[in-house]
Amino acid sequence: MGKIKLICDSMADLTKDQIEKYDIEVLPLTVILDDKEYKDGIDFELDEFYQLLKDKKYPKTSQVTYGQFKTAFDKYVADGRTIFYIASSANATGSYQSAVMAKNDTEGDIHLYDASNLTFGAGMFVLKAAQLLEEGKTLDEVIKELNIIKEKYCLVFSIDSLNHLQKGGRISSTKAMVGNLLNVKPICEVKDGLVTQLGQVRGKKNVINKLIEATDELTGGNIDTSIMYIGYMDNEKEKDKMVEALKEKYNPDKIGTFKIGSCIGSHSGPGVLGILSFKK
Incomplete structure (x- = not known):
């Protein structure tokens, strides 16, 4: 990718292979559990994290800090690199704002882009950018392509338990208790970098049909x-x-899969299932 250094945050849920293949710098958010701080994707493996959720642990997350961005920006500017940071979602986390502040304090060629998405919904923007840069596309051409994807993507998912939403203050304890008793599974959409509820179903067996219907x-x-x-x-x-x-239903040419990481998992709890698709 020449002189352009691609940076993202860990909410993008890229795999180690993807990160290594395109030499992407991933700045980790922080997962806070029992007053201890862990760097997302560094201090624990995903399977360990999933087990914590099953054990009824309720982690919180905090954004990538100004200091993390400043250190990364200074490093690559000193190497004469152009920096292209793709944020997962400016609306869902303060990481993008931290990047803006660090950019304003750094003398260098730094470009910021808000994917307005979550988990691999953001990660696929990063991979697309990496592929286009490898093909020799300019940054303007890359951003134009990313904007086209932004108009076409559709990301819907289901949440298996309401406990984490309640602990995070997103729904009341009464609503969580009643919903769990009735075996309610919310069906949600990611739009403009935020999660909105589309509807709900009762029972896990109805989730897949409802997700396809929403898609x-x-x-x-x-x-x-x-x-x-x-x-x-x-x-x-x-x-x-x-x-x-x-x-x-669709007989697609290819079905890819991605694992939802600790940033989203901390707020959703275990058992999330989703579909990422694109309009023609």
Whole structure:
């Protein structure tokens, strides 16, 4: 990718292979658990994190700091590099604002882009940028392509338990208790970098159909079947069922999968399942 250094934050949920392949600098958010701080993707493995959620632990997260950005920006500017930072979501975390402050305090060629997305919904922007830069595209051309994707993506997911939403102050304890008793699973959409609830279903067996229904509705049925993605945690069986359901409904040329990391998992709890698709 020559002189351009691609940076993202750990909310993008890229794999180690993807990070290494394109030499991407990933700045970690912080996961806070029992008053201890852990760097996301560095201080623990995903499987360990999933187990913490199952053990009814309720982590919190904090943004990438000004200091982390300043250190990274200074390092690559000193090397004569142009910096391109793709933020996951300016609306969901203060990381983007930290980057803006660090950029304003750094003499160098630094460009910031808000993917307005979560988990691999943001990660696919980073990978697309990496691929385009490797092909020799200019930064302006890359940003133009990313803006096209921003108009086309559709990310919907289900939450298995309401406990983490309640602990995070997103719903009341009464609503969580009643919802759990009734086995309610919220169906949500990521739009403009924020999560909004589209509806809900009762029982896990209805989740997949509802996610497909929501995908159909949001894409207007005009879906790109060249590739679709499934996001999951340690719920492998649900992921496998979703693969079969997507094959039956859309028969896409390729189905990719991604694991939802600790930034989103801290707020959603375990058992999240999602579909990332694109309008034609």
